[in-house]
Amino acid sequence: MSKKSIRVGLIGFGIVGTGVVKTLIENSEIIEARLGLPLELVKICDLNITSDRGIKIDPKILTTKVEDIFSDASIDIVIELMGGLEPAKTFILKSFASGKHVVTANKALLAIHGAEIFAVAKKYNKFIGFEAAVGAGIPIVRALKEALVADRILGIYGILNGTANFILTELIKGTADFNTILKEAQRQGYAEANPALDINGSDTAHKIAILATLAFGLEVDFKKIPIEGIENLELEDFTLAEKLGYRIKLLAIAKKINNEIDLRVQPILIQATKILAKTDGVFNGITLIGNRVGEMFFYGKGAGALPTASAVISNLVDIGHDIILNQQNAVPIRGFQDNFFKPAKIVPLLQTESRYYLRVNAVNKPGILAHLTQVLSKNKINISEILQERRPENQAGSIIILTYRSKFGVIQKAVAEIVSKDLIINKPILLRVEDFGE
Amino acid sequence: MSKKSIRVGLIGFGIVGTGVVKTLIENSEIIEARLGLPLELVKICDLNITSDRGIKIDPKILTTKVEDIFSDASIDIVIELMGGLEPAKTFILKSFASGKHVVTANKALLAIHGAEIFAVAKKYNKFIGFEAAVGAGIPIVRALKEALVADRILGIYGILNGTANFILTELIKGTADFNTILKEAQRQGYAEANPALDINGSDTAHKIAILATLAFGLEVDFKKIPIEGIENLELEDFTLAEKLGYRIKLLAIAKKINNEIDLRVQPILIQATKILAKTDGVFNGITLIGNRVGEMFFYGKGAGALPTASAVISNLVDIGHDIILNQQNAVPIRGFQDNFFKPAKIVPLLQTESRYYLRVNAVNKPGILAHLTQVLSKNKINISEILQERRPENQAGSIIILTYRSKFGVIQKAVAEIVSKDLIINKPILLRVEDFGE
Numbered sequence: 001m002s003k004k005s006i007r008v009g010l011i012g013f014g015i016v017g018t019g020v021v022k023t024l025i026e027n028s029e030i031i032e033a034r035l036g037l038p039l040e041l042v043k044i045c046d047l048n049i050t051s052d053r054g055i056k057i058d059p060k061i062l063t064t065k066v067e068d069i070f071s072d073a074s075i076d077i078v079i080e081l082m083g084g085l086e087p088a089k090t091f092i093l094k095s096f097a098s099g100k101h102v103v104t105a106n107k108a109l110l111a112i113h114g115a116e117i118f119a120v121a122k123k124y125n126k127f128i129g130f131e132a133a134v135g136a137g138i139p140i141v142r143a144l145k146e147a148l149v150a151d152r153i154l155g156i157y158g159i160l161n162g163t164a165n166f167i168l169t170e171l172i173k174g175t176a177d178f179n180t181i182l183k184e185a186q187r188q189g190y191a192e193a194n195p196a197l198d199i200n201g202s203d204t205a206h207k208i209a210i211l212a213t214l215a216f217g218l219e220v221d222f223k224k225i226p227i228e229g230i231e232n233l234e235l236e237d238f239t240l241a242e243k244l245g246y247r248i249k250l251l252a253i254a255k256k257i258n259n260e261i262d263l264r265v266q267p268i269l270i271q272a273t274k275i276l277a278k279t280d281g282v283f284n285g286i287t288l289i290g291n292r293v294g295e296m297f298f299y300g301k302g303a304g305a306l307p308t309a310s311a312v313i314s315n316l317v318d319i320g321h322d323i324i325l326n327q328q329n330a331v332p333i334r335g336f337q338d339n340f341f342k343p344a345k346i347v348p349l350l351q352t353e354s355r356y357y358l359r360v361n362a363v364n365k366p367g368i369l370a371h372l373t374q375v376l377s378k379n380k381i382n383i384s385e386i387l388q389e390r391r392p393e394n395q396a397g398s399i400i401i402l403t404y405r406s407k408f409g410v411i412q413k414a415v416a417e418i419v420s421k422d423l424i425i426n427k428p429i430l431l432r433v434e435d436f437g438e
Numbered sequence: 439m440s441k442k443s444i445r446v447g448l449i450g451f452g453i454v455g456t457g458v459v460k461t462l463i464e465n466s467e468i469i470e471a472r473l474g475l476p477l478e479l480v481k482i483c484d485l486n487i488t489s490d491r492g493i494k495i496d497p498k499i500l501t502t503k504v505e506d507i508f509s510d511a512s513i514d515i516v517i518e519l520m521g522g523l524e525p526a527k528t529f530i531l532k533s534f535a536s537g538k539h540v541v542t543a544n545k546a547l548l549a550i551h552g553a554e555i556f557a558v559a560k561k562y563n564k565f566i567g568f569e570a571a572v573g574a575g576i577p578i579v580r581a582l583k584e585a586l587v588a589d590r591i592l593g594i595y596g597i598l599n600g601t602a603n604f605i606l607t608e609l610i611k612g613t614a615d616f617n618t619i620l621k622e623a624q625r626q627g628y629a630e631a632n633p634a635l636d637i638n639g640s641d642t643a644h645k646i647a648i649l650a651t652l653a654f655g656l657e658v659d660f661k662k663i664p665i666e667g668i669e670n671l672e673l674e675d676f677t678l679a680e681k682l683g684y685r686i687k688l689l690a691i692a693k694k695i696n697n698e699i700d701l702r703v704q705p706i707l708i709q710a711t712k713i714l715a716k717t718d719g720v721f722n723g724i725t726l727i728g729n730r731v732g733e734m735f736f737y738g739k740g741a742g743a744l745p746t747a748s749a750v751i752s753n754l755v756d757i758g759h760d761i762i763l764n765q766q767n768a769v770p771i772r773g774f775q776d777n778f779f780k781p782a783k784i785v786p787l788l789q790t791e792s793r794y795y796l797r798v799n800a801v802n803k804p805g806i807l808a809h810l811t812q813v814l815s816k817n818k819i820n821i822s823e824i825l826q827e828r829r830p831e832n833q834a835g836s837i838i839i840l841t842y843r844s845k846f847g848v849i850q851k852a853v854a855e856i857v858s859k860d861l862i863i864n865k866p867i868l869l870r871v872e873d874f875g876e
Contacts, residue, residue: 023588023730033655033778034587034770131585137731139577139585147569147577149472150461150751217471275737278713292461292748293575296738299713300731310730313588321768330759332472340471 005040006320009069009100011091012082013046013062015189016105016132018053019305020079020312025055031313035320039313043069066091070098077319079312080104089113096124101323103315105132105308108197111206111222114213118333127322127329129315134207135160135284137307138300139314143288144214145335151290153215155255157270157436160207162282162303163191163198164230164250168267169280172238190282190303200229201250201265208252212263215288216256217336218344226264226349233267237359237429240400241269244387246357247277251434260345262352269357269433287437295437350409355384355433358401358411360418361425364393371421372401379414381406396425402433443478444758447507447538449529450520451484451500453627454543454570456491457743458517458750463493469751473758477751481507484520504529508536515757517750518542527551534562539761541753543570543746546635549644549660552651556771565760565767567753572645573598573722575745576738577752581726582652583773589728591653593693595708595874598645600720600741601629601636602668602688606705607718610676628720628741638667639688639703646690650701653726654694655774656782664702664787671705675797675867678838679707682825684795685715689872698783700790707795707871725875733875788847793822793871796839796849798856799863802831809859810839817852819844834863840871 008024010017024031024041032038042061049062063069066087069078078095080102082088088109095102102121104110110117110133121128131141135158144153159165163185170181182199185191197203205227209220230250241248246269255262270277275297279285284302289295301307322329332338362368369388376383382404391397403411415428446462448455462469462479470476480499487500501507504525507516516533518540520526526547533540540559542548548555548571559566569579573596582591597603601623608619620637623629635641643665647658668688679686684707693700708715713735717723722740727733739745760767770776800806807826814821820842829835841849853866 027588027590027730030590031588033774036770036775137586137589137728138734139581142580142585143577146756147580147752148575148748149755150465150469150748151575152465152468275713275716278716290575290748292465292744294739294745296576296736298734298736300734306730307732310586310588310728314585317587318584325766325768327765327768328763330763330765332474336471337474 003037003324005038006035006316006323007040007042007074007076008079008316009043009045009072009075010041010079010081011045011066011069012080013044013049013053014081015305016308017046017081018055019309020081021055021057023306023309023313031317035317036324037320039316039320042075043072045069070094075100076323077101077103077316080106083108085109085112089117092117093120096120096126099124101127101319103129103312103319105130105312107133107203107206107210111209114210115219121333122338125328127319128333129318130210131315132308132311134210135286135298135300135302136304137310138284138286138298138302140211140286140298141214143298144211145331148288148290148293149335151292153256154289154291155253155436156208156211156215156286156288157276157434158208158211158252158284158286159249159276159279160252160284160286160302161198161204161250162284162301163195164204165279166190166282168230168249171235174235189305199231201227204250204252205265208254208263208265212254212261212344214335215254216261216344217340217342218261219341220263220344221346224346226352228266230267234429236398237431240359240387240398241357242272244385244400244402245272246270246433247272248431249277253434257347260347262347263344264349264352266432269431271435274437289437350407350412352408353405355405355435356403356411357431357433358403358415359398359429361396361398363396363423363425364391365423368423369399372399372418375414375417376401376403379410381411381414441475441762443476444473444754444761445478445480445512445514446517446754447481447483447510447513448479448517448519449483449504449507450518451482451487451491452519453743454746455484455519456493457747458519459493459495461744461747461751469755473755474762475758477754477758480513481510483507508532513538514761515539515541515754518544521546523547523550527555530555531558534558534564537562539565539757541567541750541757543568543750545571545641545644545648549647552648553657559771560776563766565757566771567756568648569753570746570749572648573724573736573738573740574742575748576722576724576736576740578649578724578736579652581736582649583769586726586728586731587773589730591694592727592729593691593874594646594649594653594724594726595714595872596646596649596690596722596724597687597714597717598690598722598724598740599636599642599688600722600739601633602642603717604628604720606668606687609673612673627743637669639665642688642690643703646692646701646703650692650699650782652773653692654699654782655778655780656699657779658701658782659784662784664790666704668705672867674836675869678797678825678836679795680710682823682838682840683710684708684871685710686869687715687717691872695785698785700785701782702787702790704870707869709873712875727875788845788850790846791843793843793873794841794849795869795871796841796853797836797867799834799836801834801861801863802829803861806861807837810837810856813852813855814839814841817848819849819852
């Protein structure tokens, strides 16, 4: 019996779900030209099936009962686009148990329960596609799983959250404040349902956890990733960073260091000349360093209904190709063979090493620079640059020091000693500076 | 009988071939962790098997007779890295006929004889991987074949030749001349064996021909691609372009325009703020516009032994995965189903439309600007910007005009009329200006 279409069920008819349905309709010809058969949407499940999404849909395919999808033996692939941990996880596992492949954009779920989900997929010999979980249409999951397979990945440096990056890009223009900008991002449909995850770095961390697994063959315990958001950044530091030739970005880092992995999400200064630093607005940018390809960079819209739909459908086509030939997807779900995986040893925050940007607000009296430099010297932290701009004598102002590499625990101790001096007015600002690539 | 390794034969033990062999040795552990079996190099064929490539190799696997590869029934995949049209084509076709899959980096061959080669591969039910043919390790072939399958591709804008881009990047620094810079590129191993192909745009054209086929499902007649190299560029135009906010790059363009395709290689001004314009030195950069993903950008080392080896081996792993499961590669070799392909209608050069950069060297006498603007106006070409820098009266100097869009045939006619005036000293410089993306 030869198939006439690849039959798809969709769980979650929100913004991205609507983008997928629209794309399946509007780009059906080009998709079929590639796949060889139509992708046929046979069921859509959502608690709300009455609102108008601006698309003509046969009402018969709409349902509020998810069981209608599991029990339909004709469905080959289930798309999970409801987001969140539960009941999304249960629905994905039930899809496998019902003999269906799965495509999902659910980065939180994969970052936290990925190992379990992948194991169940394997048990039922089903595939799970998750290109849309990181960077939307940017094919970074595919790049790590299939393209860079001859490379030892040395590091990944990613701007992975469009909302946070949009806020940082707009903030530096100085025309609107944090909340106004966030509202604009929400209005444009880029922010997560819960924008706290965008701002506090969690969404970025979900994504780097997934990428680190694919790049290094490591099982990442999500709870152990040091995460810092952009909530506490001050405008002055953007301007000063710029003067020193750097940009502040909410950066996800995953770096192999001997047998450990330096995996973290923080606002970090990167050199303004790096191509990654040109990732502005809602765009995502990812720099990879491989021991064969050297520095490589991917850039595109990391969110939004249509770019995400593109990634979801690319996975439908992947799976569809193999269904047509009655064979299985040959690439391991996580790129590496299962027996290769080890638990990741994540470098604890105090042990992470980098350069630093230190700003102290101090009264311009004799002894202040001597104090700063003595404390750093005592802690064996080398200074790479100092910036102090002229101001009236005896008035407080900012002194910025860029350091060479040291452990976070060491600089933190040094900062505590610096603060002990009365002349330091506010709590010093301490940010990381990351050099990478060629 | 379960296989113990995927067995590979290599034809061409030059710079890239050596990079492949080195990578197979040095990164064997990581490659096997992904593939599940070792990639075993069982035969290397080259006319020169005596020179020292700095790698320890069992001399028994070296041969000067290519038949030793075809006749070895144990070889699963042949890597063709000799380059050039013949005998490379014959060797690839013989590999298929001997029941072997093929991996090649041979862009010239695929651009010119791709259709024939792909047809023979299909006839023997064999796969041909050619990720290394464009952008070396940048997974652009994979992106078009597998990732952007839900997108109508609207345009591709590529800096695809590292040598030409290295020359342009160095030229603008003004520290060395064209030939000195070219020699440096050759010394660093970036230039093609015949560097004329780098400089005159042919190598770039080979690559865009391949990408256009994958992006649009079109069979491209290579001879019909308008190609212009960087040989005739003058330093003054780099400086002036920069002043106007543009960079001159050797750009490959493939744009869908109704049922035709605007496909060409030319030195072109692009806005300096575009991320593509940041592609400097030997790096390659490719901007894609899809009707779902919007603007997307890929960047990396587009040449060199190790980045190219990475791409070659990624294809070995692709094929190896399916060999292990005793199944076939499910993705069509050119991304689209064969019956979708049509011959490309390439827009003839005179009909291509763009904005222009026009520099005339004229004596600064009354009437000169009136003459220029009248001629343009008569030909219905709108001016967007003019730059004329102060100079002593009655001395010759440059006037630069940026225009809005018009057909090349029209601006060419206008330029001929402009030259008719005695006051124009040299042949005017006419370059294209390309706006794209968001």
